[in-house]
Amino acid sequence: MDIPFTKMHGLGNNYIYLDLFKVDLPEEILSDVAQKVSNVSTGVGSDGLILIHPSSIAPVGMRIFNKDGSEGKSCGNGLRCTAKYAYENGLVNEKKFQIETKAGIVDAVVEVSNGIVKNITINMGQPRLKRSIIPMVGEEQQQVVNETFMVDDKELKITAVSMGNPHAVFFVDHIQDAPLYELGEIIEKDARFPDGVNVEFVEVVNETELNFRVWERGSGVTQACGTGACAAVVAASLNNFIPKNKTITVHLQGGDLDIKWDEGGYIWMSGGADVIARGEYHYKS
Numbered sequence: 001m002d003i004p005f006t007k008m009h010g011l012g013n014n015y016i017y018l019d020l021f022k023v024d025l026p027e028e029i030l031s032d033v034a035q036k037v038s039n040v041s042t043g044v045g046s047d048g049l050i051l052i053h054p055s056s057i058a059p060v061g062m063r064i065f066n067k068d069g070s071e072g073k074s075c076g077n078g079l080r081c082t083a084k085y086a087y088e089n090g091l092v093n094e095k096k097f098q099i100e101t102k103a104g105i106v107d108a109v110v111e112v113s114n115g116i117v118k119n120i121t122i123n124m125g126q127p128r129l130k131r132s133i134i135p136m137v138g139e140e141q142q143q144v145v146n147e148t149f150m151v152d153d154k155e156l157k158i159t160a161v162s163m164g165n166p167h168a169v170f171f172v173d174h175i176q177d178a179p180l181y182e183l184g185e186i187i188e189k190d191a192r193f194p195d196g197v198n199v200e201f202v203e204v205v206n207e208t209e210l211n212f213r214v215w216e217r218g219s220g221v222t223q224a225c226g227t228g229a230c231a232a233v234v235a236a237s238l239n240n241f242i243p244k245n246k247t248i249t250v251h252l253q254g255g256d257l258d259i260k261w262d263e264g265g266y267i268w269m270s271g272g273a274d275v276i277a278r279g280e281y282h283y284k285s
């Protein structure tokens with residue numbers, strides 16, 4: 001099956017995007033397509049697969065599948081790329097519009113120059129903080145802020161945040177010392193997270209800057225994670241490392257995102273998105 005695709009990235013967090021306004025794929029092959037197309041040797045190579053699809057509740061919808069074929073519920077970098085694609089390909093004709101995700105509907109605003117989307121701001125909604133919603137085992141109504149979290153014989157301090165997808169945030173003194181490869185996969189698959197978890201290590205540079213690295217559920221280390229950057233700002237604020245309602249610059253491996261947790265409790269994410277290539281993927285089941 002030959003499938004037209006667009007490869008796009010947000011700060012190096014790259015996905016293969018399929019436009020389901022133009023192609024139709026059976027639900028049962030999506031996970032297999034995600035695994036195969038993401039393979040850098042035998043596929044196109046990416047952090048996963050994103051579907052831009054018709055929606056009955058918004059002008060456009062977005063679904064994300066990780067490199068391992070698992071489906072996530074939201075994707076910050078993916079939402080910025082989806083907004084860019086939707087505007088530049090005429091799926092929407094306003095600069096402000098909504099996008100449906102499995103984590104709920106988000107509001108997008110695109111900044112355009114000569115018909116090209118240069119920057120995208122997304123209202124990512126409100127963070128979910130109760131253990132039962134993260135989800136994380138333990139007292140259901142509790143939040144998880146600066147809690148002791150033992151991994152083998154290592155004592156870590158965890159703050160857990162959901163942006164519709166689960167994030168485990170750990171603060172470190174120096175980002176270059178973050179145990180991304182030693183602990184990323186262990187924590188991702190820890191039984192205390194029934195659905196698995198995205199794992200972020202964060203260094204507080206000052207009260208308006210964070211350094212950030214991520215091990216993603218289902219994809220491993222990526223250059224950037226938009227929902228993770230939102231979770232990092234929420235966690236830093238909950239720990240009183242940074243103020244609320246101020247724009248925080250998050251320095252990710254692939255570049256910077258501006259994030260604000262506003263007085264209404266909404267998280268705003270602003271950053272770029274780029275097209276890498278267009279082509280035709282020869283999928284074999």
Ligand SMILES: N[C@H](CCC[C@H](N)C(=O)O)C(=O)O
Nearest residue numbers: 072075076077165225226227
């Ligand atoms: N890279 C994405 C997050 C993917 C999340 C996915 N790994 C999961 O929740 O399973 C982002 O920019 O927000």
